[in-house]
Amino acid sequence: MKTMIDTGANRTFISIKALHLSYKKQSINKVSSRVILADGYTSLSILGTVHLSINMGDMLTTIKAFIVKELCVDCILGMDFINKYKMIINTEERTVSIRDNHKRTTLQFDVNKHCINYPARLIKHIRIPPKRTVSVPVSVALSSAQVLFRPCFKLQQRSPILMLNSSLNIHRHTSFISLHNPTNEVRLLPKGILLGTTTIPTLSFKKDLDIDYSLAQKNICNLIQPITNSEQKDKVKSVLDKHLKLFDATKPTIVINVKPHAIKTLDYPPPSSKPYYSTPTKQDAMYTITQELLQFELIRSSYSPYAAPALLVAKHDGTWRMVVDYKKLNNITIKDNHPLPNMEQTIQVLGNGYQFFWKFDMKSSFWQIPIEEEDRHKTAFITPEGLYEWNVLVQGLKNSPPSFQRVMADILSPCQHLKHIHQVLSILSQHNFQLNPFKCSIFRQQIDYLSHTISEQGVKPNNEKIQAIIKLREPSTLAEANKFLGAISWYHYPDEAHPVILTTDASKVGVGGTLQQHINGEIKNLYYHSQMTSSSQRRYDPIELEALAIWMCFQHMRPYLLGRSIIIYADQCPLCNMMTLSIIHIKGRHNCLADYLSRHPIPREEAIFDEDYGIVQHNKREPTVRGCVPDAIPPLTGAIVTRSKTKQLQLERNQNSTTTPTYRNKTTLPPIDEEIDQMKEDSSQIIANNSLDIEQLKIEQGKDSTIHQNVAEVMKDPVNSSYEFNNGLLYKLIIMRQVYHGDPLSGHFGVQRTYLKIKHKYWWPNMKQSIIQYIQSCLPCQQYNISRTKKPGRLQPIPPPEGPFQLIGMDYCGPFKLTPRSNQYVLCLTDYFTRWVVAIAVPDCSAKTTAEALFNAFICKYGVPTVIRSDQGTHFHNQLMYAMSKLIGYDHTHSTTYHPQSNRMIEKLNATFVPQIAKLQDKENNNWDEFLSPVVFAYNTGTHSTTQYSPFQLLYGREPRLPTDGKLSSFTFR
Structure with missing residues (x-):
């Protein structure tokens, strides 16, 4: 039972409805009298008296109360009750204490923040002419007050009569309301009809009176401006005028009558962080933003043990947006699995030939949803000026999207398929939502929605969004x-x-x-x-x-x-x-x-040779040639058929087949039945069919002038030649696994890089498996390789630059053991676009050394980059580096404090090349700088797992020429 303590009432009152609900068997003394209210002339009818027993905490109190027909609350405790129990009201601590028989009991009370509504009914029959506005009298169960009037939701649904939210002055239970008839017909309203509700002043009263109706009208006029048909424009405006409050976006609002957002967490200690470092300019901007949020009561000061760091993100217009890093809080938050709408299904529903479209956009939609009082301390965020917590839902929380979607689904569920815009607006207005008029679209025959253009003809991709596909x-x-x-x-x-x-x-x-x-x-x-x-x-x-x-x-x-x-x-x-x-x-x-x-399914790996030019493995042993291999692995030999020669032979076959009469007009594949019958052959037969015809290869080598030159070189100097001519075929001696892996210019990199380097030049049976076995048996790799496991979760990718050397990552690695050349550190730089790496061995990591190495070894060779990103070490964050960036003309940015992942590419490089150098250096570990350049060369010429190209290819537009490629025997000039 809602009870109000009223020091302005001499007696205690209870409504007849509350009496029947709480005291069903209580005896009533019928009395017929009237009492005068505080205005001096309004009277209230008394139906009787009753003796009430009221539990106040652990104390049972009794009082004689007057019974009335209707009250703003269930019961009013007047001065008779206050004096009888010597009540003390503490407004600062919001407590009341009563005393009885030398015993005092203290209770907590709440300040009424909610609206107390009274119906406003029409006093007499009203006739409203077409296109006219009339002022009509209404009766309210209040004697004298200033109230806020809200139109009746049901009346607005079934009647075209327009009524606005307005402030009313009630005098002797009567006030006046303006009604507008936008139609061309006379409208009648009967006596006693409910026009709306009036709200007595509460804490939220002033906010409701601050609505800028002129601005809302202006926003509505802008929305309906594209409508060319004047009759349609009037009808649309009559609907929107009923919901002016929705289109006033001057001040934020918090919705009502919805379930607040709850943050359910696991049983872990509250996570907290230090505030992020920021410049004085950003600190001033953050202070301004927090003061605005405090003014609008979206946040409040906090004493919470939780603390998430706040930071600023630049908007497109150059202003700042404050965001909060809730990663730690999200890690202990229980996930809300309420479904989010499927974008593709939504677009498919819209593309069904509809003619007119409306689009409503919420103004700061998350900020309109309140947070449960007991969970607000969990949203605490820290800035250099203080600790605050949110009163409303905020971006960055784990369950913000499903929570907002649940609210919208709950309040819009009575509106079947959103057939009537009026219903949608009424429901949003009833729950105190606020729209963003600048992003809404009204009565359009074509709208842009979710990167698509939707019209009566259907759905097509937005032109701006498909440019990437077109290009x-x-x-x-x-x-x-x-x-x-x-x-x-x-x-x-x-x-x-x-x-x-x-x-x-x-x-x-x-x-x-x-x-x-x-x-x-x-x-x-x-x-x-x-x-x-x-x-x-x-x-x-x-x-x-x-x-x-x-x-x-x-x-x-x-x-x-x-x-x-x-x-x-x-x-x-x-x-x-x-x-x-x-x-x-x-x-x-x-x-x-x-x-x-x-x-032609998506292949797992691309073959080096065409099927007609495989290697016939007649024996289980690999073919042998003269000489021995140092690592006791039998050398591999392969008949020389280059990729370019393979394509040339294939082209010749295609040209020959087009001149054959049988296939001249054939444009389809063979019948499926014949194809499947061929697949039923034995696997050995299939291998034989795809195997190399030695005699055919001899004929093809005989047609190749380059092969003739190589054969002549072998005949002149068979000892020093890297080829061998045997049984009419030219072979090349290949010792790839050691050369392409263990050599300093190969850098002892892993299976994928080694395999891809060999793959594009050579082939032998079970090639990849033999490379895997070789690297697994490599002793330095087993000593220094570290097993790395990727952490679960989604990556946060950095947007790639548009060209080479626009974004450069820079970091120091070391200190290492001092070398005879007095080097102890390595300054590493990598290009985010091509992944090209530059590494300079230096004696120290001072600011002067950093500036000299950067200028001489990088800028003078590759030009001035657009942006250089580094950590906030003193060798990078100093006046010398700042002056150098301004003088030469590049931007020097720094990674987030305590978060090296924001410069992850250079950090990953440091973790990669250090073990590779360790595999090559001597036992004293002091000649590592001798192998720095070869290891960097091996990295730059190897295929990168992300780009699928080597950094050398992306930078120079060609394959690198490696020491294993041999000398060019002739040159051709055009």
């Missing part, structure tokens, strides 16, 4: 083509009016499928899928493989197929009778696209 270079490999098709298929969605067509095919290599629609005689491609089959799946019968292809395509295309009419094209007739779906047989020769995808 993509043409795919040059099958893997790139598959990735390109997979990327652009995200922008495709089916037309609900037409069935989707799934065309599938399978082979022993893989399965493939395409999803299409026939619309107005044109084929629209929706989705492509290609996938390799496993070793067990390759043993399936042809009909089982076709069924597997259909099943795999269904799994990947499920969102497109659910709830739609499906037609399946397959080249296996028996499948047509196995399922109730519409399955149509298509001949293999007509199933070109799916057939191609099934035979």
Whole structure:
């Protein structure tokens, strides 16, 4: 029961409704009298008296109360109760204490922050002419007060009459309200109809009176300006005028009647951090921002044990936005699994031929959701000026998005599919939400939503968003083509009016499928899928493989197929009778696209040689040549067929095949039945069919002028030649594994870098496996390599620069053991675009040494970079480096304090090249600087795992020439 202590009331009162609910068997003494209220002339009817027993803490009190029909609360305790129990009211501590029989009890009380509403009803019948505004009298159950009037939600839904939120002065239970009739017809309102509610002044009263209705009207006029039809414009304005409060974005608001955001955490100690270091300019900006937030009561001062560091992020317009790093708090927060809307499904729903679109954007939407009082201390953030905590939901919390989505889903659920904009606005206004008028769109025939342009014709990608796809270079490999098709298929969605067509095919290599629609005689491609089959799946019968292809395509295309009419094209007739779906047989020769995808799945690794030029392994031993290998591993020999020669031979075969009459007009692949029959051959037979024909290779080598020159060199000096001519074939002696791994210019790098360096020049059976075994048996690698495991979670990538040497990472590594050349540190620099590395051995890490090494070894060779990023060490963060950056013309930025991950590329480099140098240096560990340049060379010429190119290729646009490549025998000038 809500009870109010009123020092202005002489007696105690209780409403008849509260009496019946709390004291059902209480005897009532009926009395017919009236009492005068504080205004001196308004009277209140007394229905009777009753003796109340009220529990105040652990004390039972009694008082005689007057019964009235209606009160603003359930019960009013007047001066009779206050005097009887010697009540003391402490407004500072918000406590009341009462005394009875030498015993005093203290209770906590709450200041009323919520609205106390009274209905406002029409006093007489009203007739409102068309396009007119009239002032009508209303009755309110208050004698005299200043109140805020809010229109009735239900009346606004069923009537076009416009009423505005307004401030009313009530005198003797009566006030006046303005009503506007925007229609062309006369409107009647009956006597006693509920027009709205009035709110007596509370703590939130002043905020409601501060609404700028003129600005809201201006925002609405701007929104409806694009509407050309005047009748439509008037109708839309009549709807929006009922919700002026939504379009006033001058001050932030906090929603009401919703469940506040709760932060549920695990049982861990409260995480806390120190404030981040910032410049005086940023400190002033942060102070200004916090003062604004305090003024709007979005934050408050805090004494919480929690403390998350706050920092500033620059906006596009040059101003600052304050964000809070809640990583530690999020790590102990229990995840809220409320579903978030699927963007792709939302866009598909919109693309159904609708003609008009409305878009509403919330103003600082998170800041409109309150946080549970008991959880607000968990949001505490620290700045150089103090500790604060949030009263509202804030960006950066783990459960902010699902919590906001739950609120919107709860309050908008009564509005079926949002058919009526008026319902949406009414619900938002009822819960005190605020819109951002500058981002809203009203009554548009075309809007931009979630990177798409939506209109009556359907959904198409936003022109700005597809520029990146339009500017993509043409795919040059099958893997790139598959990735390109997979990327652009995200922008495709089916037309609900037409069935989707799934065309599938399978082979022993893989399965493939395409999803299409026939619309107005044109084929629209929706989705492509290609996938390799496993070793067990390759043993399936042809009909089982076709069924597997259909099943795999269904799994990947499920969102497109659910709830739609499906037609399946397959080249296996028996499948047509196995399922109730519409399955149509298509001949293999007509199933070109799916057939191609099934035979060209995304490969796991690219082959060095074409299938016609493999190595015949007639014996289990590798072929041997003269001489021995130091590491006791049999040398490998390979018949010389270069990539360029392979392509030339392939081109000649293609030209010859185009002149053959049998294949002149053939544009499709062989029939699927013939292909599958060929796949049934024994695996040994398949190897034999793809093996190298020695006699054919002899003929092809005989046609190559370069081979003739090499044979002549072997005949002249067979001892010093790196080739061998044996049985009419030219062979090259290869000792790759030691040269491409253990040599200083190879740097003892791992399997992938070693394999990729060899892969592009040589091939032998089980090449990668033999390289893995060799590196696993390398003693220095086993001594110095460190096992690294990636931490769980998502990365936070740094946006890449647009070109070479625009963003440079710089860091020191050391100190190492002093060398005879007096070097003890290494200054490392790496380009974020090409991954090119420069490392300079220096005697110390002073500011002078840093500036000299940077200028001489980097800037004078590669030019002035745009940005150099380093940590905040004194050798980088000093007046000399600052003056140098201003003089030469580059920006020197620093990584976040206590967070070296923000300069992760150079940090990773330091952890990489130190073990490589340790593998090469002598036992005294003092000649490491001799191997610094070779190791850096090995790094720069090796394939980088991120770019899939070597830094040398990206910088110079060509493959590096390595010592193992041999001398060029001739030059050609054009």
